[in-house]
């Protein structure tokens with residue numbers, strides 16, 4: 001029997017209009033444009049403004065564009081998985097809210113929480129439903145409104161994160177294309193270094209938790225940096241070795257956009273040149289689950305059928321992983 005693979009048949013992204021520059025951040029915390037550029041590679045990030053605007057707005061805009069460009073009727077979608085750590089609310093799932101916003105009446109949906117690796121985890125999960133022959137059209141969203149959990153008095157985090165995301169369509173193919181292999185990992189002992197202290201079942205919201213600013217993302221940056229730089233590079237190399245891929249075989253590295261220095265280390269470890277590395281950190285910062293689909297969306301016009309692409313991520317949890325993808329279509 002021919003093996004069914006899950007091919008990405010379209011990608012679309014969305015970033016809000018408001019641009020938060022390094023210079024504006026200089027007016028908010030003790031930082032400067034030169035430090036942020038040289039230590040992270042970030043020049044600006046986008047912020048979703050407006051009352052009642054949640055991550056679903058980002059997800060729905062990305063999915064609407066995706067349905068249009070893949071000529072898909074909303075009713076045809078079987079499943080929507082939304083990777084996010086900033087859901088509109090703890091429940092219902094943001095995926096369900098997006099399904100309602102785009103009119104995907106026949107889809108079921110759920111959210112997946114794996115921080116910056118969320119899109120990779122969701123892609124692997126969605127691919128299983130396609131490969132098993134269960135579903136024909138699966139939408140994978142990676143989106144975050146990080147500004148909703150960022151403390152704009154904390155220079156350790158507010159300079160890095162931004163809002164945005166994207167979505168891909170997964171469909172079955174009998175060609176040797178699509179999601180080829182994934183290595184996904186997690187280590188819960190990393191939680192103390194990157195987490196949100198309050199607002200969950202362990203420490204529900206109180207007047208005190210709000211006063212102590214515990215509903216914001218906390219990051220011990222230098223510790224996370226050390227883990228990220230080693231693990232993201234190692235897992236990217238591991239997925240290549242496992243599949244006998246050399247750097248010459250790789251058309252693109254799609255790295256999580258958290259810090260340009262982590263991206264450079266991963267590319268070096270894989271032996272791929274800068275010209276093969278997707279990069280938009282300078283414009284969007286770290287959009288958590290949003291970075292990988294936003295990169296694919298930005299670079300889509302340059303991608304060709306059969307391109308070997310390595311996606312790699314590292315994030316809170318700790319979570320990390322790498323996926324080998326064979327791009328399934330030429331520029332349209």
Ligand SMILES: CC(C)(COP(=O)(O)OP(=O)(O)OC[C@H]1O[C@@H](n2cnc3c(N)ncnc32)[C@H](O)[C@@H]1OP(=O)(O)O)[C@@H](O)C(=O)NCCC(=O)NCCS
Nearest residue numbers: 030031032035116155159221222224225228258259314315
């Ligand atoms: C957050 C991060 C950019 C900080 O960079 P860093 O080089 O580790 O910086 P450090 O925290 O060691 O601080 C270095 C110095 O810069 C200062 N500094 C820290 N943040 C600063 C800022 N925003 N502006 C100016 N100076 C700053 C520190 O006070 C310190 O000064 P000192 O040497 O006089 O004590 C970096 O650690 C990082 O990218 N971490 C990983 C992020 C990540 O991958 N997350 C996972 C996915 S979300």
